Amino acid sequence: MPSPQPEPLPDGPGIVRGETGAQSLLGYVVDIRDGTARCHLDIEPKHGNRHGGLHGGVIACLLDNAMGYAAALKLDPSGKTKVLTVSMTSQFLASAREGRVTASGTVTGGGQSLLFVDGKLVDQDGRMIATASGVFKRVRT
Amino acid sequence: MPSPQPEPLPDGPGIVRGETGAQSLLGYVVDIRDGTARCHLDIEPKHGNRHGGLHGGVIACLLDNAMGYAAALKLDPSGKTKVLTVSMTSQFLASAREGRVTASGTVTGGGQSLLFVDGKLVDQDGRMIATASGVFKRVRT
Amino acid sequence: MPSPQPEPLPDGPGIVRGETGAQSLLGYVVDIRDGTARCHLDIEPKHGNRHGGLHGGVIACLLDNAMGYAAALKLDPSGKTKVLTVSMTSQFLASAREGRVTASGTVTGGGQSLLFVDGKLVDQDGRMIATASGVFKRVRT
Amino acid sequence: MPSPQPEPLPDGPGIVRGETGAQSLLGYVVDIRDGTARCHLDIEPKHGNRHGGLHGGVIACLLDNAMGYAAALKLDPSGKTKVLTVSMTSQFLASAREGRVTASGTVTGGGQSLLFVDGKLVDQDGRMIATASGVFKRVRT
Numbered sequence: 001m002p003s004p005q006p007e008p009l010p011d012g013p014g015i016v017r018g019e020t021g022a023q024s025l026l027g028y029v030v031d032i033r034d035g036t037a038r039c040h041l042d043i044e045p046k047h048g049n050r051h052g053g054l055h056g057g058v059i060a061c062l063l064d065n066a067m068g069y070a071a072a073l074k075l076d077p078s079g080k081t082k083v084l085t086v087s088m089t090s091q092f093l094a095s096a097r098e099g100r101v102t103a104s105g106t107v108t109g110g111g112q113s114l115l116f117v118d119g120k121l122v123d124q125d126g127r128m129i130a131t132a133s134g135v136f137k138r139v140r141t
Numbered sequence: 142m143p144s145p146q147p148e149p150l151p152d153g154p155g156i157v158r159g160e161t162g163a164q165s166l167l168g169y170v171v172d173i174r175d176g177t178a179r180c181h182l183d184i185e186p187k188h189g190n191r192h193g194g195l196h197g198g199v200i201a202c203l204l205d206n207a208m209g210y211a212a213a214l215k216l217d218p219s220g221k222t223k224v225l226t227v228s229m230t231s232q233f234l235a236s237a238r239e240g241r242v243t244a245s246g247t248v249t250g251g252g253q254s255l256l257f258v259d260g261k262l263v264d265q266d267g268r269m270i271a272t273a274s275g276v277f278k279r280v281r282t
Numbered sequence: 283m284p285s286p287q288p289e290p291l292p293d294g295p296g297i298v299r300g301e302t303g304a305q306s307l308l309g310y311v312v313d314i315r316d317g318t319a320r321c322h323l324d325i326e327p328k329h330g331n332r333h334g335g336l337h338g339g340v341i342a343c344l345l346d347n348a349m350g351y352a353a354a355l356k357l358d359p360s361g362k363t364k365v366l367t368v369s370m371t372s373q374f375l376a377s378a379r380e381g382r383v384t385a386s387g388t389v390t391g392g393g394q395s396l397l398f399v400d401g402k403l404v405d406q407d408g409r410m411i412a413t414a415s416g417v418f419k420r421v422r423t
Numbered sequence: 424m425p426s427p428q429p430e431p432l433p434d435g436p437g438i439v440r441g442e443t444g445a446q447s448l449l450g451y452v453v454d455i456r457d458g459t460a461r462c463h464l465d466i467e468p469k470h471g472n473r474h475g476g477l478h479g480g481v482i483a484c485l486l487d488n489a490m491g492y493a494a495a496l497k498l499d500p501s502g503k504t505k506v507l508t509v510s511m512t513s514q515f516l517a518s519a520r521e522g523r524v525t526a527s528g529t530v531t532g533g534g535q536s537l538l539f540v541d542g543k544l545v546d547q548d549g550r551m552i553a554t555a556s557g558v559f560k561r562v563r564t
Contacts, residue, residue, distance in 0.1 A: 021188055
C-alpha cells in the first residue's frame with residue numbers, strides 16, 4: 001500500500017520559499033514556525049540520481065540548509081544571522097524514491113562563533129534516509 | 142582584473158549532459174574523455190546561497206558526482222558501473238562567486254565492493270574551493 | 283564545586299577489560315551489560331594533549347570502540363561478531379580535563395554487511411564532549 | 424619476502440618524543456626537521472585491535488597529531504602555536520600489522536583562525552593505510 005500523498009505545505013509566517021537560488025531551483029520549503037527548521041521536499045524526477053532515487057547531492061543540499069538554519073536560529077531567534085558551512089559529513093542509510101522528505105538540524109554544541117550541528121533526513125513515513133553532522137561558522141558583518 | 146570568461150564546453154564522445162534529473166537541473170557537464178571524471182559548472186544566480194556565493198549543497202552535489210564517477214571508472218573504463226554513495230565529507234575552504242568550477246575525484250583505495258575516493262573542487266584560476274572524501278559502494282545488479 | 287569522584291567500575295559478566303592491546307594501553311572499560319555498549323575512561327595525565335585536556339586521538343579511540351561494539355551487538359547479541367571501521371567522523375565540542383568520560387554508540391541504519399552508527403562522548407556530568415558518526419563493515423570469517 | 428626492519432629513528436633537533444601524555448603512551452615519534460610534520464610509530468602488540476591489526480583509534484591519534492602539527496607549522500615555523508581539532512574524518516583503506524607507519528598532514532586552506540588539513544598514513548612500503556581530513560582552530564592565548 002503506497003504512503004498517502006503528503007498534504008500541500010502551507011504559506012504564511014515562518015514558511016520560507018525561494019530565499020536562495022538553490023532553494024528555488026530545487027523547490028524545497030523551509031518551515032521555521034516552531035523555533036526549529038525543517039526543509040521539506042516533494043520528490044520529483046528532476047531530483048533523481050542514476051538509480052531513480054533522490055540524488056545524494058540533493059540530500060546534502062537539504063541537510064546543509066536545515067543544519068545551517070538550526071545554527072542561525074541558535075544565534076538569533078529570527079534565523080537571520082548568517083552562517084557558513086565549514087565542513088559537513090553525510091551518511092546515506094537508505095534510498096528515497098517518492099513522496100516528501102524532511103531534513104532537520106539540532107545544535108549539539110559550540111558557542112557564538114563555531115557551532116556543531118547534527119542533521120537527519122526522513123521520509124514521510126519517518127524512515128531515516130540520511131544522517132549528517134557539520135561545523136558552521138557565524139559570519140561577522 | 143577579472144578572470145577571462147571560460148570557453149564553452151564541447152560536445153562529443155566522453156561529454157555527458159543531463160544524464161540524471163539532478164544534473165539537468167543544476168546544468169553541469171561531465172567530462173570523462175581522458176579516463177578521469179571532471180564535473181564543470183558555470184556559476185549562475187540559481188546556484189547561489191544566502192551570501193551570494195555558490196551554495197554548499199551544489200558544491201556537495203558536484204563533488205559527489207565527480208567522486209562517484211571516479212569510483213565507477215575504476216571498476217570499469219566505461220564508467221557505467223553503478224555505485225552508491227555510502228558516506229561523504231566535504232570541507233569548504235573558500236567561496237566561489239562566478240566563472241567555472243570543476244570537481245574531480247581520485248580513488249585512494251578499496252576493492253571491488255567498497256571504494257575510497259578523494260575529491261576537490263577548484264575555480265577556473267585553480268583556487269581550491271572545497272575538498273571531500275567519500276566511501277562508495279558498487280551496486281550489484 | 284568539583285564533581286564527585288566517579289565510583290570504581292565493577293567487574294563481572296558484561297564488563298570487558300583489556301580485550302585488545304589498545305584497550306589495555308589506554309585503560310578503558312567496556313560495559314555491555316544492558317545490550318548496549320559504553321566505554322568508560324577515568325582521565326589520567328597519560329591521556330593528555332598539549333593543552334592539558336583529553337587527547338582528541340584518545341577520544342576518537344573510545345568513540346571508535348563504542349560504535350564498533352554497537353554495530354557488533356546489532357549483528358549478534360554476544361557482541362562477538364567482528365566489524366571493521368570503514369570511515370569515521372568526530373566533532374570535538376568541548377574539552378575534558380578530569381573525571382570519567384563515557385562513549386556510547388547507536389546504530390542508525392544499514393543491514394547485515396554495512397552499518398551506520400552515531401556516537402557520543404559525555405563527561406560524568408553529562409556534558410557533551412564529542413559526537414561522531416561512522417560506517418562499519420562486518421568481517422566475514 | 425618480509426619488508427626490511429625499519430631503521431631506528433634518530434634523536435636530535437626537530438625530533439619530538441613524549442611531548443604529551445598520549446604521545447608517551449603510544450610511543451610515536453614526531454619528525455619536524457624539514458618544515459613538515461611526520462608521526463612515526465613502530466607497531467607493537469599494545470597497538471592492536473580485535474583483528475590483530477593496528478587499532479583504528481591509534482591510527483586516528485597519529486593522523487590527528489600529524490594534521491595538528493601541519494596546522495601549527497603553517498601558523499608559525501616553530502610549530503609551537505597551539506591548535507585544537509574541531510572535527511576530523513578518517514577513512515580506513517587497509518590494515519597494517521607490523522613495521523613502521525607514518526602519518527603526515529598537508530594544509531589545504533584556511534587562514535589565521537581556522538585551518539583545513541588533509542592527512543594520510545602509509546606503511547613502510549608506502550602503501551596507503553588511511554586518509555583523513557580535519558578542521559583545526561588556532562588557540563588564542
